Amino acid sequence: xxxxxxxxxxxxxxxxxxxxxxxxxxxxxxxxxxxxxxxxxxxxxxxxxxxxxxxxxxxxxxxxxxxxxxxxxxxxxxxxxxxxxxxxxxxxxxxxxxxxxxxxxxxxxxxxxxxxxxxxxxxxxxxxxxxxxxxxxxxxxxxxxxxxxxxxxxxxxxxxxxxxxxxxxxxxxxxxxxxxxxxxxxxxxxxxxxxxxxxxxxxxxxxxxxxxxxxxxxxxxxxxxxxxxxxxxxxxxxxxxxxxxxxxxxxxxxxxxxxxxxxxxxxxxxxxxxxxxxxxxxxxxxxxxxxxxxxxxxxxxxxxxxxxxxxxxxxxxxxxxxxxxxxxxxxxxxxxxxxxxxxxxxxxxxxxxxxxxxxxxxxxxxxxxxxxxxxxxxxxxxxxxxxxxxxxxxxxxxxxxxxxxxxxxxxxxxxxxxxxxxxxxxxxxxxxxxxxxxxxxxxxxxxxxxxxxxxxxxxxxxxxxxxxxxxxxxxxxxxxxxxxxxxxxxxxxxxxxxxxxxx
Amino acid sequence: xxxxxxxxxxxxxxxxxxxxxxxxxxxxxxxxxxxxxxxxxxxxxxxxxxxxxxxxxxxxxxxxxxxxxxxxxxxxxxxxxxxxxxxxxxxxxxxxxxxxxxxxxxxxxxxxxxxxxxxxxxxxxxxxxxxxxxxxxxxxxxxxxxxxxxxxxxxxxxxxxxxxxxxxxxxxxxxxxxxxx
Numbered sequence: 269x270x271x272x273x274x275x276x277x278x279x280x281x282x283x284x285x286x287x288x289x290x291x292x293x294x295x296x297x298x299x300x301x302x303x304x305x306x307x308x309x310x311x312x313x314x315x316x317x318x319x320x321x322x323x324x325x326x327x328x329x330x331x332x333x334x335x336x337x338x339x340x341x342x343x344x345x346x347x348x349x350x351x352x353x354x355x356x357x358x359x360x361x362x363x364x365x366x367x368x369x370x371x372x373x374x375x376x377x378x379x380x381x382x383x384x385x386x387x388x389x390x391x392x393x394x395x396x397x398x399x400x401x402x403x404x405x406x407x408x409x410x411x412x413x414x415x416x417x418x419x420x421x422x423x424x425x426x427x428x429x430x431x432x433x434x435x436x437x438x439x440x441x442x443x444x445x446x447x448x449x450x451x452x453x454x455x456x457x458x459x460x461x462x463x464x465x466x467x468x469x470x471x472x473x474x475x476x477x478x479x480x481x482x483x484x485x486x487x488x489x490x491x492x493x494x495x496x497x498x499x500x501x502x503x504x505x506x507x508x509x510x511x512x513x514x515x516x517x518x519x520x521x522x523x524x525x526x527x528x529x530x531x532x533x534x535x536x537x538x539x540x541x542x543x544x545x546x547x548x549x550x551x552x553x554x555x556x557x558x559x560x561x562x563x564x565x566x567x568x569x570x571x572x573x574x575x576x577x578x579x580x581x582x583x584x585x586x587x588x589x590x591x592x593x594x595x596x597x598x599x600x601x602x603x604x605x606x607x608x609x610x611x612x613x614x615x616x617x618x619x620x621x622x623x624x625x626x627x628x629x630x631x632x633x634x635x636x637x638x639x640x641x642x643x644x645x646x647x648x649x650x651x652x653x654x655x656x657x658x659x660x661x662x663x664x665x666x667x668x669x670x671x672x673x674x675x676x677x678x679x680x681x682x683x684x685x686x687x688x689x690x691x692x693x694x695x696x697x698x699x700x701x702x703x704x705x706x707x708x709x710x711x712x713x714x715x716x717x718x719x720x721x722x723x724x725x726x727x728x729x730x731x732x733x734x735x736x737x738x739x740x741x742x743x744x745x746x747x748x749x750x751x752x753x754x755x756x757x758x759x760x761x762x763x764x765x766x767x768x769x770x771x
Numbered sequence: 772x773x774x775x776x777x778x779x780x781x782x783x784x785x786x787x788x789x790x791x792x793x794x795x796x797x798x799x800x801x802x803x804x805x806x807x808x809x810x811x812x813x814x815x816x817x818x819x820x821x822x823x824x825x826x827x828x829x830x831x832x833x834x835x836x837x838x839x840x841x842x843x844x845x846x847x848x849x850x851x852x853x854x855x856x857x858x859x860x861x862x863x864x865x866x867x868x869x870x871x872x873x874x875x876x877x878x879x880x881x882x883x884x885x886x887x888x889x890x891x892x893x894x895x896x897x898x899x900x901x902x903x904x905x906x907x908x909x910x911x912x913x914x915x916x917x918x919x920x921x922x923x924x925x926x927x928x929x930x931x932x933x934x935x936x937x938x939x940x941x942x943x944x945x946x947x948x949x950x951x952x
Contacts, residue, residue, distance in 0.1 A: 434836035438793065441829045445800065445822060452818030455811040459818055460803060483875065490871040490902050494864050657913050660898035663875055664891055664921065667882070672931050677883045680934075684875050696789070714821045718814055726815055 272395055275623030276631070279328070288325050289628060292332035293635055297643055299333075300340020300352040307337030307353055311598045315605075323606035324621045328628040330599045334578050335632040337595075338538060339383035339640060342571050343647055346375045348662060350482040354473050354708065355538040355574040358546040360481055361701045362559060362566025369562050372648050377507035378564055379571045380640035382520055386572035387633030389524045390531070390579030395626050408736060412723060415716035416731060416740035417544070418709045423744035424547035425705040426751065432697060433755040439699040443706015444713070446471055453715040466678045475670040475679040476707060479686025480700050482666045486659045487691040493655060507641075508564070516568045519549055527573030531580025538577035540712070543705055545573035551747070560701060579629060586614050586622060786840035793833040801826050870901045886936025886944035888951070892918050922951050 279285050299310040310333055318326035341352020346363030359379065366375040422444075426436045449460045450470025461467035492498040523545035530541035549569035550559050559566050585596045603610050608618060615622055670683040690700055724730035732738040804819040804826070811817050874897060881890040896914045904910050925931040926948065936944045 432836070432839075434832045434839065437832040438829060438836065441825050441832060444825045445829070448822045448825065452807070452811075452821070454814040455818055457807050457809060457811070457818040459807045459822065460800075486875075487871060491868055493902055494867040494871060496864075654904075656899050656903040657917075659902050660895045661917050663878070663898065664895065664917070667879070667887075668921070668925060668931060668933065671887075671934055672925075675932050677879070677934055680879045680882070684879055687875070688872065717821065718816075721816065722814060 271619075271623045272627055272630070275620070275625075275627035278324075278620065278624050279627050279631070285325060285328065285624075288321070288329050289332055289632070292329045293336045293632055293639060296333035296336030296338075297340040297636075297639060300337040301343040301643070301647060307333065307341065307595060308598075310337060311595050315598055315601060318602050319605050323603075323608060323618070324624050326602050326606065327599065327621060327625050330595070330602055331582075331625045331629045332632045334581075334595050334599075335387050335575065335629050336636060336639075338574050338578055339380065339387075339571070339636050342379040342383065342567075343376065343643075345481075346379060346567070347372060347648065347650060348482065348658075349485040350662065350666065351477055354477060355542040355577070356570070357477055357481070357704055357708075358542050358570040358701065359567055361546065362561070362563045364481075364485075365560070365562035366564070366567065371562065373506045374508045374512075374564065375567050376648060377641075378513075378516070378567045380637060381508075381513060382516075382523075382568045382572040383575040384633055384637040384640070385520060386524050386527055387575035387578060387636065388630060390528050390576040391626065391630035391633055393528055394579040394582055394629070410723070411716040411719035412731065412734055413736045413740070415713060415720045416737035416744075417540075418713040418716065420740045420744040420747070421540075421544050421547050421709055422705065422713065423747040423751075424551050425543070425702050425709075426699075426748070433751055435697055436699045436702050439693065439702040440706040443703040443708075444710035445706075446476070446703075447707045447710030448714065452718075453711075454718045466676065470711070471682060471707075472673060472679060473708060474673050475683035476686045477704065478666045478670050479683040480690035480704060482662055483684060483687025484690030484694060484700075486662055487687060488694060489655055490659055498655065512564070516565065518552075519565050519568050520572050522548060522552070523569040523572035524576045527576025528580040530573070531577030532583050538574045538581065539708060541577035541580075542570035542574040543708065545569040546701075560699070575633065579633075582625070582629070586610055786837065790833055790837040790840075793829065793836070797826050797829050797833065867901055874898055874901065882934040882936075884937050885940045886947075887933040888944050888947045889936065889940065891921065926951050 279289065295310055296307065300307050311330065314329065314333070318329065321329065338353070338355060341356035342359045342363065343352070345351040345356045345360035347367055349360050349364040351357040351360050363375045363379065366372065422440060426433070426440045445460075447470075449467055451458050451461075451468060458468055489498060526545040526548060527538075527541040530544055531538060546566060546569050549565045550556055553559065553563070553565050555563050555565065581596050585599060600610055603614075608614070666683060667680050670679045671677065673679055690703075693700060693703065720731070721728075724733075731741050801823065804822050808817060808819045874894065878890065878894045878898075881894075892914055895917055896910055899910055899913060904913065925933065935941050935948075
């Protein structure tokens, strides 16, 4: 507590520190919220300039933009179906349908409040439990357990976003196959790259996500407009009531815990957190069938979790020098620019700096609530722009976003191909959430599965021999079985109804 | 046979076509896995194992899809209520629908060859017109406004690298960029 107060005092008694805090907060929100820009763009743009700042200011700036940028990406996911970053993708699954139903204000309200809540809780937990939690996660979560976690996630997600279980599984498996494009994680042997260098490194998430969400959405709405049955989304600035928030208490606490725990796992961090918490929200919800169609829990869960993961991601970063994602990797670059090495000694060698970082992330999470509400009230009005004007703007911004990633025109083509595939899949009642989850979790899944099999001497059943992986794999198998039974029941009732009608 | 009856028959057998597409896709992908089936010294199952398991899963899911959909549609037409009433599309509607898909692909090709800065205003103008903005004044003002915003944010503020075009257009884009900056 004393360290936190000293960190807070250092932060708010230094005019330059306050200025950097405010600039970082606003820049993160804006870059996260503008389609085509992202948190990573901001991080990359700022990186060279941090050499002119003190080490404390530079690291604090990245902590603040990390917190505010992760929330900022939810705004575009909700309003335009364009996730600001990969960890905001599950927010779009239900956030955008809420916008189409005229509940954009509520969706943004849930996102702001839950992002702030998740971030604040994680910041507190980060300060209190950094040591023991990092120790537990790093001792008990090896490739076997991470694979089990991914398997469980995949089992749950196959039932989301479509009435047909077979189509849900097909969507998920196509995602896994897309994730296998590039080179295999063990030997680096090229796979499905059709002899091109472009595909050697795999298909990048960003053009895929822009295509599946933004471009496909423009196509869907554009066709409706051409046919004359387009209905503009209603603009709503009404926020959720206290009682509506109160109903979400279990979702919020569960997602904060998932977010914090996933955030600790190096290399996967906030993305896994957002997707896993969405899966769990589906699994535990009474409104399970409403997911993918505008269920508020589908916004609350990923937004709480991805912000909770920002605090947790600092644990492996600071304790072991392992980044949880691209932005935390940039933070290592910032440390290096200031002749510092992240690792166990950082807590001793740069004790004050670490506590200023913790304090700034805590206050940034709270500040989101204030700044985010003001920003959201204004940005919701973007929905008043007529679709014919919005459509080409979205396409151009998405093109910039896809190209700016690596300066490769093939990413733009990939995005438009993904847009057409996404459009066709939506028309055929396939599940875009399952497809995206397949791509993202598939790469982690294959990597950890290969390493697990080497460790377990190629015995798949040995996955049940460690307690954590045993529980997770069993839960995954039970979920698959339950989904099949549920699907058969649905089919049975439909078939009976159909026979009655035709008798 | 009326158009409606033809649509009904097509709907009745659409799942077979869908299943066939999936099966062909799975077969081709499975055949491709033999291209990278080399053994690995550190991993006995090799690089083709994971994709093959995925493809096996896809095969099972496709069989499941065909089995249930066939049973659902067996012996009768799909319920009339399941079918949308259908809209009679005019030629201009069809043309617009094709352009909605074709223009972005043309745009991607054009920015590669001619450069982002030269092509984008034309794309904004034409796409807005295709999706329903008909007033020339609105088209010009909105195109100019959006283009100015893009230039301000991505070129003046954050110096984003945008497709520069090829050949002579690369030089023209370069000059244009210098003027804008």
